[in-house]
Amino acid sequence: MPSDSKKTKKVLIQEVQQLRQRISELEGETTASDSSVRSTITASEKSQGFPRFESLFNINELQEIQDSFAIATGVASIIAEPNGTPITRPSNFCRLCKDIIRGTEIGRKNCYWSSSESSKFNPAGPFIRRCLSGGFWDAVASIAVGEHHIANWLIGQVRDEDINEKSFLDYADKIGADRKEFEKALDEVTVMSAEKFSNVAQALFLIANQMSKTAYKNSFLKRTIAEKQQTENQLQESEKRLSELIRNSRLSIEIYNDQGVLVQANKAWGKLWNIPIIKEIVGNYNILDDPQANELGFSDLVKRAFKGESFDVPEFAYDPHKSGYPGRKRHLHSYIYPIVAHNKSITNVIVTHEDITDRVKFQSERERLIAELEAKNTELERFTYTVSHDLKSPLITIRGFVGLIKKDFESSDHSRVRDDIERITIAADRMYLLLEDVLHLSRIGRVVNIKENVSLRELALEAQDMLAGQISEKGIEITVPSEMPVIFGDRTRLYEVFQNLLENAVKFSGDAKKPHIEFGVYKQDSESICYIKDNGLGIDPKYHSKVFDLFDQLNQEADGTGVGLTLVRRIIETHGGRIWVESEGKGKGTKVCFIIQEKGKAK
Amino acid sequence: MEGQPLVVLLVEDNPDHAEMVNRSLREYRVANMIKHVEDGEEALDYLFERGAYAPPAKRPDPDIVLLDLRLPKVSGQEVLAEIRATERYKNLPVVILTTSDSDSDILAAYENQVNSYLVKPVDFEKFTNLMKDLGFYWLGWNKYPKKTHNEETCNS
Numbered sequence: 001m002p003s004d005s006k007k008t009k010k011v012l013i014q015e016v017q018q019l020r021q022r023i024s025e026l027e028g029e030t031t032a033s034d035s036s037v038r039s040t041i042t043a044s045e046k047s048q049g050f051p052r053f054e055s056l057f058n059i060n061e062l063q064e065i066q067d068s069f070a071i072a073t074g075v076a077s078i079i080a081e082p083n084g085t086p087i088t089r090p091s092n093f094c095r096l097c098k099d100i101i102r103g104t105e106i107g108r109k110n111c112y113w114s115s116s117e118s119s120k121f122n123p124a125g126p127f128i129r130r131c132l133s134g135g136f137w138d139a140v141a142s143i144a145v146g147e148h149h150i151a152n153w154l155i156g157q158v159r160d161e162d163i164n165e166k167s168f169l170d171y172a173d174k175i176g177a178d179r180k181e182f183e184k185a186l187d188e189v190t191v192m193s194a195e196k197f198s199n200v201a202q203a204l205f206l207i208a209n210q211m212s213k214t215a216y217k218n219s220f221l222k223r224t225i226a227e228k229q230q231t232e233n234q235l236q237e238s239e240k241r242l243s244e245l246i247r248n249s250r251l252s253i254e255i256y257n258d259q260g261v262l263v264q265a266n267k268a269w270g271k272l273w274n275i276p277i278i279k280e281i282v283g284n285y286n287i288l289d290d291p292q293a294n295e296l297g298f299s300d301l302v303k304r305a306f307k308g309e310s311f312d313v314p315e316f317a318y319d320p321h322k323s324g325y326p327g328r329k330r331h332l333h334s335y336i337y338p339i340v341a342h343n344k345s346i347t348n349v350i351v352t353h354e355d356i357t358d359r360v361k362f363q364s365e366r367e368r369l370i371a372e373l374e375a376k377n378t379e380l381e382r383f384t385y386t387v388s389h390d391l392k393s394p395l396i397t398i399r400g401f402v403g404l405i406k407k408d409f410e411s412s413d414h415s416r417v418r419d420d421i422e423r424i425t426i427a428a429d430r431m432y433l434l435l436e437d438v439l440h441l442s443r444i445g446r447v448v449n450i451k452e453n454v455s456l457r458e459l460a461l462e463a464q465d466m467l468a469g470q471i472s473e474k475g476i477e478i479t480v481p482s483e484m485p486v487i488f489g490d491r492t493r494l495y496e497v498f499q500n501l502l503e504n505a506v507k508f509s510g511d512a513k514k515p516h517i518e519f520g521v522y523k524q525d526s527e528s529i530c531y532i533k534d535n536g537l538g539i540d541p542k543y544h545s546k547v548f549d550l551f552d553q554l555n556q557e558a559d560g561t562g563v564g565l566t567l568v569r570r571i572i573e574t575h576g577g578r579i580w581v582e583s584e585g586k587g588k589g590t591k592v593c594f595i596i597q598e599k600g601k602a603k
Numbered sequence: 604m605e606g607q608p609l610v611v612l613l614v615e616d617n618p619d620h621a622e623m624v625n626r627s628l629r630e631y632r633v634a635n636m637i638k639h640v641e642d643g644e645e646a647l648d649y650l651f652e653r654g655a656y657a658p659p660a661k662r663p664d665p666d667i668v669l670l671d672l673r674l675p676k677v678s679g680q681e682v683l684a685e686i687r688a689t690e691r692y693k694n695l696p697v698v699i700l701t702t703s704d705s706d707s708d709i710l711a712a713y714e715n716q717v718n719s720y721l722v723k724p725v726d727f728e729k730f731t732n733l734m735k736d737l738g739f740y741w742l743g744w745n746k747y748p749k750k751t752h753n754e755e756t757c758n759s
Contacts, residue, residue: 385705389673392702395725397619403727404626423619543676552675 013203015072020210053087053143053150056218057211066153067091069207073200074190075137076157082119082149084112094157096185100177101134107175114138121149126205128198131156134171135163137192139201141208145219153208158197159189252353255339258306260288260299263348272355273320273327281325287351292323301336305349310337315356331360386550387438390561394427394434401427430561434551437563441550444570449490456494456530456596457484460519463498470506476515484521485528487596493571494596500564501532501592508590509536527595531582535589544581572596608635609742612665614646614682615639615700616674620723624669624700627734628742635742638665643677646670647685650692665695666747672701672708680708683715694748698741 062079070077070091079088090098101107110133117132121142131138138156142149159168165186172182192200246253246264252272255264262285270278293299296318301311312335319329333354338346401420408416460480464471471478487494502517509515518533539547546552548569551562572579577596583589611628615621621639628637640646648654649662656662668686672679679699686692698719699712712720721737724730 385703386673389702392723392725393617393620396702396723396730397617397623399725399727400623400730401619403731404623423622427619546676 011072015068018068020207053081053215055222056145056150056215059088063088063091065207069204070155073155073203074158074192075155075197075200077153077155079143079151079153080115080119081151082121084116084119087151092157094185094189096182096189097134097136097157100172100182100185101175104175104177107133107177110134110175115154119152126201126208128201130160133175134168135160136189137194137197139197139204141201141205142212143208143215144212145215150215153204153211155200155204157189158192159186160197161191161193252355254351254353256287256302256349256351258347260286260302262287269353272330272353273325275326290323292318298334298336302349302351305336305338306346308338308340308346311335315360317360329357330355331357383441383550387434390434390551391431394431397427398424398431433561437551437561437567441563441567441570444493444567444574449492451489452491454487454489454491454494455484456487456498457481459491459495459498460484460502462495463502466499467502467506474506474509474515476506476509476517478517478519480519481521484519484530485596487575489575489596490571494575497568497571497594498532500568504564504592505532505534505536505590509534510587512536529593529595531591531593533589533591538586538588538590539581539583540585541583544583547581548579609666609747610663611635611637611742612646612649612668613637613639614643614668614670614674614679616641616671620671623730624734627731628738630731631735631738636663638662641675643674643679643682646674646682647677650686651689667741668695668697669700670697672699672703672712680711680715683712683717687715696741696745696747698737700737 066077066079066088069075074092076090076093076097078086078090078093080086097111102111111131114132119140120127121144122140123142123144126139126141128137128139130136136156137158137160138154140155141153143151143153165183168186169179169183172179246266249266250268252269253264253266254262254269257263262282265278265282267278270276275281287293287302288299290299293302296316298313298316298318301309301313305311314333315331316334317329317331320327321329330353333356335350335352337350339348339350340346401424405417405420405424408414408420457480464478464480505517509517512535514535516535518531520531520533522529522531548565550566569579572594575596577594579592579594582591582593613621613624615624618641621641625637625639638649640649645654646668649656650665652658652660652662670679670682674682679701683697683699686695686697696718698721699717700721700723701708702723704722709720719741721733724733
């Protein structure tokens with residue numbers, strides 16, 4: 001028997017060695033660096049709740065170890081939670097304990113009481129004692145994660161070789177078990193000396209200790225992995241949010257790499273430049289190679305952004321057509337800034353564009369309207385000034401000479417009366433003429449006749465017919481070219497232009513030997529310039545700008561009020577044109593040039 | 604009204620108004636010698652002895668200018684500016700006599716150191732009163748610097 005027990009012990013130790021080996025292997029599969037685990041384990045352990053035993057160990061593998069241990073040593077074995085709930089299936093349970101003792105009510109109670117008594121956490125070593133239900137050897141080794149007791153490995157149901165059969169049979173009577181059956185089952189129970197059981201328990205403790213360490217590491221790894229997973233999830237969420245933000249932003253966003261290649265662009269960018277498939281441009285477009293971006297200095301700003309600068313470009317215009325891309329010219333408010341990594345390196349530069357084309361258009365339209373309004377206002381002021389001044393003059397004459405006539409009568413100086421009355425009459429007539437002219441002038445642009453295609457040649461010929469009498473009287477020769485522009489405009493008004501200009505030319509034909517008036521057209525900067533030229537009196541260049549002013553007459557002796565050229569200029573301006581005078585001076589003849597825009601003539 | 608008669612240069616494009624000024628000044632016997640020119644260009648010709656007034660034609664230097672503003676060819680403001688820019692005439696008294704009472708005209712005239720700015724009244728009574736006052740003040744009470752140039756006078 002002693003030699004047998006020695007042999008058994010040897011085998012037992014071998015078995016235990018194998019089991020420890022197996023545990024180490026299992027550890028190796030899950031453990032990363034041991035030292036890093038130890039350095040951070042406490043902090044994470046404190047901050048988190050503990051995972052369940054089942055999640056730290058593979059129960060099937062444990063069952064295998066537990067079964068092997070039980071078969072090798074002949075003890076019964078089970079792993080249970082500290083509260084007694086079994087984790088593994090029992091191994092090698094003897095019939096006596098399983099069926100006969102627990103078959104009785106008292107026996108079962110005692111068994112449970114006994115196991116609960118032995119389930120306390122004991123990190124120093126195995127807890128060995130005789131069981132409280134029958135006095136068999138029992139031992140418990142705690143499995144813990146750090147300070148946290150998560151399970152107990154229980155072995156037992158071993159009969160001490162020194163205890164006689166009688167005390168066991170007395171217990172059978174005590175719990176009311178069948179004595180014969182009890183005796184029969186008792187023979188099946190493993191018998192061991194106290195020393196041997198103590199050795200087995202010690203081995204169990206070592207294994208449990210290893211398992212504790214494994215559990216500890218498993219728990220830590222599990223938590224680390226969970227934390228990493230959580231961080232990764234958060235990163236993914238954050239990245240998703242950011243990319244959604246970029247994708248759906250109304251701001252056009254472009255991202256360039258340090259070679260100047262466009263590596264990312266969002267929907268607003270595609271919309272801005274009318275690019276339906278963004279991917280076709282991304283990866284191909286290089287801002288440093290775009291001549292237009294270079295010319296605008298934009299490429300330079302991107303280069304500088306890669307050195308850490310940021311830029312706010314409040315307004316500039318980019319025309320994608322010039323660079324060979326679709327889309328229309330846009331006015332933009334742009335930002336250029338680097339993406340700086342943790343290590344201060346700059347991997348990308350972001351360019352955002354806000355489309356301010358409408359704003360710029362409105363702005364320039366507004367400025368144009370304001371300028372137009374200011375010009376109109378000035379014109380109106382001048383008009384009012386002139387009219388009030390020129391209407392006041394004949395009024396002063398009328399009142400003045402009426403007063404003088406009274407005096408003439410008082411002093412019986414009747415000789416002057418006729419002359420004074422004549423002055424009054426002329427002044428009143430002039431006032432009427434002025435009023436007529438003002439009214440006429442105010443109608444231009446206000447009362448609009450239906451526009452039509454008007455041949456300027458026809459107008460010149462009609463004016464010539466109208467003034468045929470004066471022309472033949474003065475012996476003036478008139479030439480009209482065979483082709484003159486056709487204008488889409490107000491025929492009646494345009495006729496007035498030709499009539500007035502021809503009238504003036506005839507009126508100031510002077511005493512040239514061969515008076516001649518010429519209508520003509522020439523091209524300059526793609527514009528057709530019409531003119532009427534005479535070899536008459538001419539106008540001193542210093543008065544050229546004044547001839548179009550209202551009621552300004554260079555020649556006091558001439559008929560009329562001086563409204564003619566003002567009228568002509570106004571009609572031409574309402575047709576979107578302009579007019580000017582060319583003359584080298586007195587006696588050098590006069591050339592009046594004008595442009596009337598031909599737009600709409602194709603109608 | 605002692606000593607040498609004063610020479611008035613009347614720059615007025617409206618012949619009726621010129622006649623009214625003439626008659627009024629004569630009626631109150633304040634008229635000395637009135638030289639009438641019809642536009643700004645003629646006024647400058649007179650002052651600078653050009654054109655019809657170029658030597659050997661003789662004309663007296665004016666002691667005072669009665670200047671209308673709205674004139675053909677060269678405006679009254681231009682004539683005034685030209686007078687003030689000339690060393691010979693920079694002290695020449697200039698009285699504006701115009702139908703315009705616009706602020707910009709008044710300001711522009713004073714910017715050019717005009718001596719007086721008068722608006723022609725429409726009312727005949729007021730017109731003759733103004734002429735009377737103007738005559739007494741400018742041609743009676745007012746003292747002028749001694750002429751240093753072109754002393755000769757002639758009758759118009």
